[in-house]
Amino acid sequence: MTTARRAAAMIASLALALGLVSGVVGAQPTGTLLVGLVAEPVNLDPAQVTDLNSNRVGRRIVEGLVTFPEESTQVVPGLAESWTISKDGLQYTFKLRSGVKFHDGTPLNAEAVKFSIERQINTEHPAYKLGKYPFANFFFGNVKAVEVLSSERVAFLLKEPRASFLAILTSGAASIVSPTAAMKWGPDYPSHPVGTGPFRFASWDRGQRVVLEKNPSYWKYPVKIERAIYRPIVEDQARLTELLTGQLDLIVGVPADFVGPLEKDPKVTVLKQTGAHVWYLGMNNQKKPFDDKRVRQALNYAVNKDAIVRDVLKGTGSLSKGPVLPGTWGADASLKAYPYDPERAKKLLAEAGYPNGFTTTLWVPESGSGMQAPVAMSTVMQSNMKAVGVNVTLQTMEWGAYLTKLRSKEQELFALSWMAGTEDPDMVMYPLLHSSQWTPVGPNRALYKNTRFDELLQQARLTTDQAKRAQLYREAQRILVDDAPWVFVDHEIQIAAFAKRVQGFKLHPSFDLRVETISLK
Numbered sequence: 001m002t003t004a005r006r007a008a009a010m011i012a013s014l015a016l017a018l019g020l021v022s023g024v025v026g027a028q029p030t031g032t033l034l035v036g037l038v039a040e041p042v043n044l045d046p047a048q049v050t051d052l053n054s055n056r057v058g059r060r061i062v063e064g065l066v067t068f069p070e071e072s073t074q075v076v077p078g079l080a081e082s083w084t085i086s087k088d089g090l091q092y093t094f095k096l097r098s099g100v101k102f103h104d105g106t107p108l109n110a111e112a113v114k115f116s117i118e119r120q121i122n123t124e125h126p127a128y129k130l131g132k133y134p135f136a137n138f139f140f141g142n143v144k145a146v147e148v149l150s151s152e153r154v155a156f157l158l159k160e161p162r163a164s165f166l167a168i169l170t171s172g173a174a175s176i177v178s179p180t181a182a183m184k185w186g187p188d189y190p191s192h193p194v195g196t197g198p199f200r201f202a203s204w205d206r207g208q209r210v211v212l213e214k215n216p217s218y219w220k221y222p223v224k225i226e227r228a229i230y231r232p233i234v235e236d237q238a239r240l241t242e243l244l245t246g247q248l249d250l251i252v253g254v255p256a257d258f259v260g261p262l263e264k265d266p267k268v269t270v271l272k273q274t275g276a277h278v279w280y281l282g283m284n285n286q287k288k289p290f291d292d293k294r295v296r297q298a299l300n301y302a303v304n305k306d307a308i309v310r311d312v313l314k315g316t317g318s319l320s321k322g323p324v325l326p327g328t329w330g331a332d333a334s335l336k337a338y339p340y341d342p343e344r345a346k347k348l349l350a351e352a353g354y355p356n357g358f359t360t361t362l363w364v365p366e367s368g369s370g371m372q373a374p375v376a377m378s379t380v381m382q383s384n385m386k387a388v389g390v391n392v393t394l395q396t397m398e399w400g401a402y403l404t405k406l407r408s409k410e411q412e413l414f415a416l417s418w419m420a421g422t423e424d425p426d427m428v429m430y431p432l433l434h435s436s437q438w439t440p441v442g443p444n445r446a447l448y449k450n451t452r453f454d455e456l457l458q459q460a461r462l463t464t465d466q467a468k469r470a471q472l473y474r475e476a477q478r479i480l481v482d483d484a485p486w487v488f489v490d491h492e493i494q495i496a497a498f499a500k501r502v503q504g505f506k507l508h509p510s511f512d513l514r515v516e517t518i519s520l521k
Contacts, residue, residue: 031226038253040232045190046172052369056513062175062195089161102178110154114146115179164426198516224519250498256314273507276420281487282446296484298348300338317490330425332474345388357389362413368399370417407440421510425473448485
């Protein structure tokens with residue numbers, strides 16, 4: 001029996017079981033949404049978060065000055081009701097909403113905005129050493145100062161213009177936190193987050209659940225559910241079983257084999273959406289033999305990406321031609337994916353001085369945010385590379401340990417993904433591939449460097465005309481694909497499955513999991 005048929009059989013069996021015990025299962029607490037996560041949240045301070053599970057919970061508690069509407073990544077007002085940008089692009093001035101308070105009663109004001117940003121970048125700030133802010137350099141390294149103009153007006157002064165600055169302010173790192181709570185809890189604030197969001201933090205039983213209660217004074221609209229409970233359930237089949245037996249209302253990370261059968265189950269709704277995500281096989285561009293472009297190109301030809309998308313991901317991913325999601329602004333429609341061509345790969349390896357291939361190690365996480373099926377995907381790549389003479393040893397690791405080890409610069413090959421949260425190409429290419437972002441300063445873990453590529457990204461940041469920016473990014477992508485610092489694999493199609501009693505849930509292209517807009521029957 002194939003895996004897909006086993007999945008269908010399991011779902012049919014559980015459906016029968018549900019019918020036999022009708023009235024017992026599915027008796028969830030009224031007003032309580034039960035969510036199954038693929039892993040334990042690590043940190044609930046979005047300014048310190050590096051994983052999607054933490055972000056999906058933490059961002060229910062805190063908010064930023066700007067945000068995205070329900071179904072797009074066009075920037076709209078959030079805690080700021082309006083803003084102006086100076087003609088030279090160096091000052092962004094925000095007008096805050098009146099009457100908004102944090103969950104602990106602290107008023108939202110310009111001082112809170114200044115506190116939330118400067119705690120990450122000002123080494124003299126009293127909260128600077130209370131946390132670790134991994135993306136502060138990338139997001140706010142260009143911020144010269146945050147000035148309080150009045151209680152409801154605050155200005156960001158930039159060192160140089162940055163066209164993507166508003167998009168940056170939609171990130172979790174730009175969330176506005178209660179200064180009172182941050183100073184009260186200090187290093188323990190990530191376990192006691194306080195924001196202005198639709199839900200208040202209630203409790204966190206490590207390894208078991210995070211409980212959020214609705215914010216009855218939420219400024220935007222009345223929240224329709226009383227609480228949301230998030231449970232980490234790492235094993236895919238267990239998560240699915242709990243959905244089908246009514247112990248969960250909503251799950252994410254549905255295994256590819258279960259999507260088809262679930263779509264036929266009348267008790268469940270399945271939603272899919274492509275977002276700005278990219279899954280790639282990174283190569284250490286500073287280490288032999290991957291410092292030779294011909295070797296990197298050879299691996300791009302050697303890996304059968306079509307087969308991975310078709311047979312492993314089973315339609316839950318779309319083929320990647322580069323880092324930017326096709327169809328979004330700035331994507332280069334002329335790019336061609338490296339075709340599966342083992343003979344071309346062998347020829348390139350021979351030209352690079354490796355006619356008999358070589359031996360290397362591929363680091364792979366066991367699971368992780370946005371990592372889809374990392375071990376299965378990597379196993380296919382291992383087999384593909386062996387066919388052209390490259391003997392690969394897979395070394396699997398727990399997700400947290402894996403991310404730590406990648407900072408060592410010892411990697412040869414590694415599997416990783418990135419969710420930009422916005423379609424702005426700057427949010428994908430600059431952090432992952434600009435030479436100023438080499439790990440551990442930033443997430444350029446391939447240690448890629450190309451001077452012209454760097455120049456194009458920098459020019460694009462200084463250009464406010466989107467059409468000109470797109471032109472610069474398209475040239476940058478052509479350089480990048482030729483340099484092949486990664487094997488470009490796929491863009492994930494996010495999938496959620498939920499019980500029929502969940503009303504009004506929608507996926508968001510940023511991969512944010514917005515449960516504040518739903519109601520329960």
